[in-house]
Amino acid sequence: MDGDKIWVFRSSTERDAEAVSKIYDFAREDFRKSGIPQWLDGSPNMDTFLDDVKNGSSYVIECDGEIAATAKFILYEPVYDDIFDGEWKSNGYIAVHRVAVAEKYRRMGLAGKMLGEAERYARSLGREAVRIDTHEKNVKMRSMLEKNGFLRRGTVYIADGSPRVAYEKLLASLYSSNPGIS
Numbered sequence: 001m002d003g004d005k006i007w008v009f010r011s012s013t014e015r016d017a018e019a020v021s022k023i024y025d026f027a028r029e030d031f032r033k034s035g036i037p038q039w040l041d042g043s044p045n046m047d048t049f050l051d052d053v054k055n056g057s058s059y060v061i062e063c064d065g066e067i068a069a070t071a072k073f074i075l076y077e078p079v080y081d082d083i084f085d086g087e088w089k090s091n092g093y094i095a096v097h098r099v100a101v102a103e104k105y106r107r108m109g110l111a112g113k114m115l116g117e118a119e120r121y122a123r124s125l126g127r128e129a130v131r132i133d134t135h136e137k138n139v140k141m142r143s144m145l146e147k148n149g150f151l152r153r154g155t156v157y158i159a160d161g162s163p164r165v166a167y168e169k170l171l172a173s174l175y176s177s178n179p180g181i182s
Contacts, residue, residue, distance in 0.1 A: 005063050009117050012058035012070065014050060019067035019102075020060065021046040027100040031138075037162075038135040044098050052098075059117065061110055068105040071114045072097040073121055079156050080131055083166055086154025090129035090170055094122045097132070099141070111141075112148050115169075123171055130171070133164035142167075 012020065028039045052058035052072050061069040077095035080088070096118045101110045118130045133156050134141040142165060146152075150167040157163055 006065075007068075007113075008062050009113075010060060010062070011056065012049070012053050012060050014053055016058075016060055016067055016070075017046050017049055017053075020049050020058075020070045020100075023067065023070055023100045023102050024049070024098075026103050034137075036135055036137045038138060041160075048098075058098075059114070061113060061117075063105065067102065068108075069099070069101040069110040069114055071099045071118070073118055075125070075127075077131065079133075079158055079164075080166070083154040083156055086152070086166070088129075088131070088153055088166075088168055090127075090131075090168060092125075092127040093129040093131045093168070094118060094125065094127050095131045099132075111144050115145075115148050115150075119169070119171060128171060129168050131166065131168045133158075133166045136163065136165055 024039070024044050028042075031038050032040060049058060049070075057072050057074050059071055059073060060067050074095050074097065077097075080093075080095065096115065099111050099114055101108075115130065115132075122128075122130050130150075132145060132150065134145070145167045148169070150169045153166045153168045155163050156166045
């Protein structure tokens, strides 16, 4: 990231709704153009964002006061209770959803930075791992996850019954006595 700029990771507020909604819209259009059937039902949107703010689960990275990226961190994801064609390697985790980066901040490593913040948050809560899922066709996201140390664990099915590729990253500091775990 550019060293001349001031980058801040923080909890989202209602004042961020318009900027985050624009980021969601940009990502949705990018998915549509790429043939990825993810987020095309109109969610996430401003309403889901405001719900996330109320629940304290929405976060942003800003650059010089402008929202550059967003994500949702939650302590439990019900769809992760059942995993197919694989298994989770942890018990305590946080789940990351809705990772999105504003168009002008793409290719600056902000999605990876957001995952790093999720790892820091998970560690602060004594959690063993960070979990995330994405559509099979979302090759950019899958590549970014793997580049950041996430391992494919299997398949989960979201509320509408659609399959998602499930990833997990074990937090090494919690496994320092057994460095061979993966």
